[in-house]
Amino acid sequence: MILFKRISDLQTHLQKLRQENKTIGFAPTMGALHEGHLSLIKASQEEVDITICSIFVNPTQFNDSKDFEKYPITIDNDIYLLEKQRCDILFLPSVNEIYPNGKELKQLYDLGFIESILEGAFRPGHFQGVCQVVDRLLEIVQPDLLFMGQKDYQQIMVVKKMIELKNHKAKVIVVPIFREPSGLASSSRNMRLTNDEKEKATAIYQSLIFIKENISRLFFVEIKQQVAEMLMNSEFQKIDYIEICNAETLEPLEKYDKTIKLVALIAAFIGEVRLIDNMIL
Numbered sequence: 001m002i003l004f005k006r007i008s009d010l011q012t013h014l015q016k017l018r019q020e021n022k023t024i025g026f027a028p029t030m031g032a033l034h035e036g037h038l039s040l041i042k043a044s045q046e047e048v049d050i051t052i053c054s055i056f057v058n059p060t061q062f063n064d065s066k067d068f069e070k071y072p073i074t075i076d077n078d079i080y081l082l083e084k085q086r087c088d089i090l091f092l093p094s095v096n097e098i099y100p101n102g103k104e105l106k107q108l109y110d111l112g113f114i115e116s117i118l119e120g121a122f123r124p125g126h127f128q129g130v131c132q133v134v135d136r137l138l139e140i141v142q143p144d145l146l147f148m149g150q151k152d153y154q155q156i157m158v159v160k161k162m163i164e165l166k167n168h169k170a171k172v173i174v175v176p177i178f179r180e181p182s183g184l185a186s187s188s189r190n191m192r193l194t195n196d197e198k199e200k201a202t203a204i205y206q207s208l209i210f211i212k213e214n215i216s217r218l219f220f221v222e223i224k225q226q227v228a229e230m231l232m233n234s235e236f237q238k239i240d241y242i243e244i245c246n247a248e249t250l251e252p253l254e255k256y257d258k259t260i261k262l263v264a265l266i267a268a269f270i271g272e273v274r275l276i277d278n279m280i281l
């Protein structure tokens with residue numbers, strides 16, 4: 001694997017590859033890599049000639065400065081995992097390299113409704129920061145395919161919208177959620193959980209299964225009430241949302257309609273750690 005810290009070096013290398021007609025797949029991450037991230041790398045390796053992973057903890061997408069400060073950094077292990085997975089290129093830029101003219105957003109992305117709900121409502125500014133960094137990374141890397149995890153369901157919709165707004169050529173490939181044997185969705189934030197909390201955190205997955213099994217049987221208000229109880233009984237202290245939405249538009253729904261594809265999404269805190277998960281129903 002070749003590691004690049006500078007954009008100019010990466011781009012010189014990529015130019016050569018493009019002259020050889022190599023196709024390029026890109027998986028942007030914030031590091032603290034786990035099997036979920038590696039599933040993006042594997043998916044890319046099946047589709048393209050050259051796979052690039054980036055690790056950049058993007059300061060502009062953290063609405064909570066404590067969350068940013070506590071974000072796990074495990075770069076040596078990340079490099080080891082990427083080498084083992086035979087990733088071709090790691091791009092590891094500094095903040096100055098990504099934001100040479102300062103971190104302030106120069107222009108708002110017009111994301112519309114999708115930014116106003118769920119993560120958008122609970123993490124103001126988060127998706128603007130996500131768009132800012134993915135826009136910049138796409139400008140630098142110019143991949144053919146962009147690999148993103150279904151784990152961040154709303155983020156995929158936001159990034160697709162940004163790609164449309166900015167006319168990037170990359171096509172988004174959605175990779176299914178990688179789960180631990182317990183059902184807990186792999187996440188860098190899981191590193192901040194104790195073993196006991198990790199076990200209790202599986203209540204999110206169990207809640208999503210409960211929703212899936214009862215979606216056509218119970219009223220949505222009833223489902224949400226029962227799920228809130230399940231989470232609270234598993235020591236989740238704070239629930240940001242439990243929503244059942246149209247899977248194409250993310251519009252929250254009140255009642256079952258078998259003609260609409262649905263997705264259930266949950267965000268909740270266990271200890272100080274905020275976890276998100278979702279399931280297509």
Ligand code: AMP
Pocket residue numbers: 028029030031035036037039040147148149150151152175176177178179185186187188
């Ligand atoms: P992050 O490092 O958390 O910003 O995530 C980088 C990419 O990995 C995003 O596209 C995530 O959706 C994806 N990802 C994170 N966790 C998982 C998972 N458990 N399964 C699949 N993809 C994931």
